[in-house]
Amino acid sequence: RAFEEKRGYYADPDAVSIFNLEFIEGDPQTALEEPVTVILTESMAKKYFGDESPLNKTLRINKSRNFYTVKGVIKDVDHNTHFKYDYLISFSTFIRALRGNEGLLNSHTWKALYAYLLIKENNTIEEAGSKIDSFMEDFFSFYGPLEEIKKQTQIHFQPVKDIHLHSNLESEPGSNSSIIYIYTFCATALLILLIAGINFINISTAQAVKRIREVGIRKVLGAYRRQLVRQFITESMLLVIISAFLAVLLCYLALPYYNDLSGKQLEFWSVFNVVNFLTIFFLVLFIGLIAGSYPSLFMANFRPVYAIKGQRSPGTSVNLFRKILVSFQFAISIFLIFSTLIIYDQMEFFIKKDLGFDKDKLAAIKLYGNLEDQFFRNRQAFKSELLKNAAISDVAVTSTLLGDRFSIEFLVPEGTPQGVELPSARFLRVDEDFVETLNLSVISGTSFKNRSIDSKYYIINEAAVKAYDFENPLGQKVTNDYTGNTGEIVGVIKDFHFASLHNSIEPLVLDLNPYWANHLIVRIKEGRISDTIEYLKNKVNEIAPGHLFMYTFIDDKLDRLYLSENRISSIFRAFSLIAIFISCLGLFGLSAYSAELRTREIGIRKVLGSSVTDILRLLTGEFIVWIIAANIIALPAAWFMMDKWLNNFAYKVHIGAAPFIISTLIAFVFTFITVSYKSLKAALGDPLISIKYD
Numbered sequence: 001r002a003f004e005e006k007r008g009y010y011a012d013p014d015a016v017s018i019f020n021l022e023f024i025e026g027d028p029q030t031a032l033e034e035p036v037t038v039i040l041t042e043s044m045a046k047k048y049f050g051d052e053s054p055l056n057k058t059l060r061i062n063k064s065r066n067f068y069t070v071k072g073v074i075k076d077v078d079h080n081t082h083f084k085y086d087y088l089i090s091f092s093t094f095i096r097a098l099r100g101n102e103g104l105l106n107s108h109t110w111k112a113l114y115a116y117l118l119i120k121e122n123n124t125i126e127e128a129g130s131k132i133d134s135f136m137e138d139f140f141s142f143y144g145p146l147e148e149i150k151k152q153t154q155i156h157f158q159p160v161k162d163i164h165l166h167s168n169l170e171s172e173p174g175s176n177s178s179i180i181y182i183y184t185f186c187a188t189a190l191l192i193l194l195i196a197g198i199n200f201i202n203i204s205t206a207q208a209v210k211r212i213r214e215v216g217i218r219k220v221l222g223a224y225r226r227q228l229v230r231q232f233i234t235e236s237m238l239l240v241i242i243s244a245f246l247a248v249l250l251c252y253l254a255l256p257y258y259n260d261l262s263g264k265q266l267e268f269w270s271v272f273n274v275v276n277f278l279t280i281f282f283l284v285l286f287i288g289l290i291a292g293s294y295p296s297l298f299m300a301n302f303r304p305v306y307a308i309k310g311q312r313s314p315g316t317s318v319n320l321f322r323k324i325l326v327s328f329q330f331a332i333s334i335f336l337i338f339s340t341l342i343i344y345d346q347m348e349f350f351i352k353k354d355l356g357f358d359k360d361k362l363a364a365i366k367l368y369g370n371l372e373d374q375f376f377r378n379r380q381a382f383k384s385e386l387l388k389n390a391a392i393s394d395v396a397v398t399s400t401l402l403g404d405r406f407s408i409e410f411l412v413p414e415g416t417p418q419g420v421e422l423p424s425a426r427f428l429r430v431d432e433d434f435v436e437t438l439n440l441s442v443i444s445g446t447s448f449k450n451r452s453i454d455s456k457y458y459i460i461n462e463a464a465v466k467a468y469d470f471e472n473p474l475g476q477k478v479t480n481d482y483t484g485n486t487g488e489i490v491g492v493i494k495d496f497h498f499a500s501l502h503n504s505i506e507p508l509v510l511d512l513n514p515y516w517a518n519h520l521i522v523r524i525k526e527g528r529i530s531d532t533i534e535y536l537k538n539k540v541n542e543i544a545p546g547h548l549f550m551y552t553f554i555d556d557k558l559d560r561l562y563l564s565e566n567r568i569s570s571i572f573r574a575f576s577l578i579a580i581f582i583s584c585l586g587l588f589g590l591s592a593y594s595a596e597l598r599t600r601e602i603g604i605r606k607v608l609g610s611s612v613t614d615i616l617r618l619l620t621g622e623f624i625v626w627i628i629a630a631n632i633i634a635l636p637a638a639w640f641m642m643d644k645w646l647n648n649f650a651y652k653v654h655i656g657a658a659p660f661i662i663s664t665l666i667a668f669v670f671t672f673i674t675v676s677y678k679s680l681k682a683a684l685g686d687p688l689i690s691i692k693y694d
Helices: 042-049 089-096 125-127 132-139 146-152 162-168 179-220 227-262 272-299 304-309 315-354 369-377 378-388 462-468 529-543 552-595 601-608 612-646 657-682 687-691
Strands: 007-010 023-026 037-041 059-060 069-072 087-090 363-366 392-398 407-413 424-430 443-446 456-463 477-480 486-493 508-512 519-524 550-555
Touching: 007 089, 059 443, 087 089, 162 179, 179 227, 179 272, 179 315, 179 552, 227 272, 227 552, 304 687, 315 552, 315 612, 315 657, 363 529, 363 552, 369 378, 369 529, 378 392, 378 529, 407 462, 456 462, 462 486, 462 508, 477 612, 486 508, 519 529, 550 552, 552 657, 601 612, 612 657
Parallel strands: 007 087, 037 069, 424 508, 456 486
Antiparallel strands: 023 069, 037 087, 059 069, 363 519, 363 550, 392 424, 392 519, 407 424, 407 477, 443 486, 456 508, 477 486
C-alpha cells in the first residue's frame, strides 16, 4: 500500500507528555526513544494495516532505505489545533540522519524545528519570557553582547491557543486564519442584524397607524400605558422568537453550502451547542426588547381623542426618524457593496498580474523513492525521453516549488571581513534548464545552459544585486554559508514573484545543484494537458513500477496562496446581497406606507393636473435625498477600512473612482426600483377613489 502523507513530524519522547498523546497500543514511555521508529494515529494505522495490529510492523517513509518500525498507535487529532499530525517519527532518527554534518547538528541558528515548552502551573508566560535575555546571552554568545545578539535573532514565547488566529509567521505547521476576519464577519453579521432591526422598527411604527383606533378604544376602556407597552413588546418578542426558530432551520439547511464556501467541515450540533443556544436566547431577548421598545412606546403614547378619530400626519418627527433609519440601513449596505468591489478587484489583480515568469501549463511531479533514484542515475537521458513527446516543450528540476517558502541562507562575497553583517537571501536549487523552462528574463550574463554541474555557479535576481550592493556581480566569487560551497555569479535575472503577492520580492539565489531537487517541472503545450499527464503517469510507472504518481500545477499552487481572500470575497458578496435585500424590503414597506399616507394628496394633485411623472418624482424624490445622505456617510468609512485592508499586501490595487460610482449607482437603482412600484401604483390610481379614501 502506498499513499501520499503530508502530516508527519519528528518528535522527541517529551512530545508524549507535552501534547497528552493518548496511546491505544504501545508503550508511551519508550515509543519515541529508538531510532527508525514511528507512531501512527488510529486512522492512519487502519489505512495501512486494516484491522490488524500494526505494532512492530514496518513502513518505508519517503526515499529512506530503512523500514520504520511501528511502536505505537495514538488517538486521532479530533480537536481544533494548528498542529495536526498523522504520524510521528522518533527524533533520534533525525539526529542519526545528520551524522556527518556536524555543522548543522551543532548549529545555534538553523531554524529547522518547532520548539514547544510546557510552563509550570505556578508560573506565567510573562515570568518565563523575562528569562529569555539571559538564555540568549549564553546560547548566542558567539554574536557578542546582548545588543548584538538581538540584531541577529529574536526569541519570544507564543501561547499555543493564540497561534491559529493571531500568528502568521513563516513555515507555520498549518495554514492559519486571522482574528481580523473573525471580527469582520461578526461585525458584518451584527450590521445585517441591525438592518433587520431597523426594518422592524420602521414597519412597526408605520403599521401603527392601522392600530390607532384600537389603541384609542383600549385607553378609553381603561387600559394603562404600561399594559399597552407590555402587549406590544410581547408581540415583538413572539415575532423575534419565531424568527429565531426560522433562522436555526435556515442555518441547518444552509450549512452544507456554507462548508463549501468557507472550506470548513462544521456539523450542525457542533455549531448549535449549549453555549451557542444560550447566546441565541439572550440575543433574542435583547433584540425583542430593543426593537420592540420604540414601536410600543410610540403606539402607547397615542392620545385617545386623536386615536379614535384615526388622525395621522405625514410630517411628524416619527416620519423623520424612520427616514433617518432607512438612510442608515442603506449606509451599511453601501459600505458592504463598496468593500465587496474592492476585494473583488484585488482578487482579479492577483489573477491577472504579470508574475515575471510563465506560470501556465507547468506541471510539477514529485521526485522521491525509486523514481528519484532512477532519475538521478541518468538525468539527461530521462529528460530527453520525456522531450520526445511533442506535447512537452521543456523539462527542469527544482528543490522547492514556486509558492512555497524557499530556504533562507547567506551569500558571502569573496574578501568580506569577519563580523560584517550581511543580508539574507532565498535559495533555490535548480538544474541547467530551469531558467528557460520558466521563461525567466536574464538581464545580464547568462543562464545555466551548457554549464557543468560539477562546478558551482549562481544566478541572482535584481533584489539580491541591490541587497548586496553589487556594482558588477558577474564573475563575483561568493560562498554559500550553509553548504560552504564557493562559486561564481554568472547571471542576473529580472525580479519575478516566486512567493505570495502579500510580500515584496526578496533577494533570490539560484544554485546550480540539481541533486538537491525534489520536483520535476514539465511545460505542456496548449490543449494537450490531460493526455500528457496520462503519458507522464505511464512513463513514471514504466521507470519506477508501483510508484505513487504525485503532481500539481504551478498556477493552481499559486492560486491557493489567496484561498483565504477568495473565500472572504465570496462571503462578502453573499453578505452584500443579504444586506441590500433586507434594506429594500424595509424601503418597500416604508414607501408603501408613505404612498398610503398621501393617497388623498395624490388624488387632489391628479385632479389639479399633475402627471404620473410628477407624482413619481414627488414620492421617490424624498427617498433619493436620504440615499444621497447614506452615500455621504458610507463611502468615506468604506474607503478608510478597505485602504487599511489593502495595506496587508505588498502589491495592491489603487482605489479609484469606479467603486464609488458603482456603489452609488447600485444603491440608487435598487432604491428607485423598490420605491417606484408602490409610487407608480399610487400615481396610476383613480383620483376620485383616492379623494374619497378613508
